[in-house]
Amino acid sequence: MTVLVDAGPPRLVLPPGFSERATEPHSDAHAEACRLAASGEAEAATLVLSRREDLIDVAVVLAPAEPLATARRAHFAGMVALANAVGVFGPPEIPVTFAWPGTLVFNGARLGGGRLGWPEGCREDAEPDWLVFSGMLIASKLATGDPGHTPESTALEEEGFGTSLRDPLVESFARHLTKTFEIWREDGFGRVAAHYLAHLPLESGVRATIEADGDARLTWPDGRVERLPLRANLEAPDWRDPKTGGVRL
Template sequence: MSESPQFPPLFTGKALPKHTDPFDKAVSRAIAGVDSGTIFYSEAVDTLRAALVLAPETPLEEAIQAVYVAQIGLAESLGALAPPEVPVHFAWPDRIKVNGAVCGGVRFAADVSDPKAHPDWLVIGIEVPFMHLGGEPGENPNQTCLYEEGCVDITPMALLESWSRHTLLWLTYFMDSGFARVHNEWRPRCDTLGETISQPRSGVFVGLDEKGRMLLRQGVMTETVSLIEFAEHL
């Protein structure tokens, strides 16, 4: 694997010093008008941190579904690079789980918050720890890192390359076919589906609706919870 990651067509990479937050940089550059498809990434070796800038052509309630695309891209890239016995799952709305423990996640922001408004930009960031930054391994059984799960042969830049390729592929599916195909791929990877959950709210996680909103049953009532509620406010 080359030191500088190679990105697929339509994506370009911008390397950042390891102490610079790629998500914050991506948001500031998106506001300034950077090209869609730009991925800002940290050169740190202990954690993969990257953020993709998109310029959606749909209202926010549809554009935000690309968050699921980024999650699928991450799960598929880990599946391709990690040992075959390492399972990767999602916990709604934004966490990635490896072997049942949280191992990073996604974050996202847009320049609008109204579901019907058309955003000028959408930034989706990923963060995956490769090694523990503090404390002893196993100290928190609900948190893990890739090296602790036997993924010692993966590097952040290799995972970044793979994530960019898988994410572009699924973005193409998403733009061509809509959310249904994305939903069908995402659903089996969600390990809290059908379970009683307490976060982000209490209830039974029934599934997702056609707009990608959580269906949460509380007694005889079912409410919808949108990813938009968990976008970072600028």
């Protein structure tokens, strides 16, 4: 899996090979990155950053080198990078956790999430021309009224994060994404899966693995097995509010 990025006036300090594009203020970074990739305007990858004030909304086009059925595991690399970026700036005593497969939880509340897009109509056994991983975090809930009315979600400004974090956090995400794909290339996907699963709270004694198709397999001490599907959850992320296009509050 390779991360590449198309050009634009540089504003962020990104790893080598990265550049950026900004969307219109209320545009969706994921949709814009998918549009650019599908139209060929973003050859082999673009980092797209939305300028919404209430959200940190970033997407990266990826160049997969394997069939779609297994390439979807790029989602886990993106989630690890997103969690690591949040962890850099958050209070160290509060861990970043996941709810399967793409919800990012901080201090017991939903802070954001990640999702993966791929070309419409691509067969499972075909190598997709592109993938898009996008991450979204709630920066502020000031415009939504009393935060006590939405206790299931939280915002960066409520949790002791610093101010003016948009650019530094996106820069950190890009660095961690590059590093995570390097780990995948050098040590295999198992290392990436282990980093992801370390953020997934499990009952005592439960063992978790991520299969080749991206589904999770949970095994209880009594031998009971549960499978958590990936594709269906990526097609309709449960952390995302389809009415607002943002994170569910």
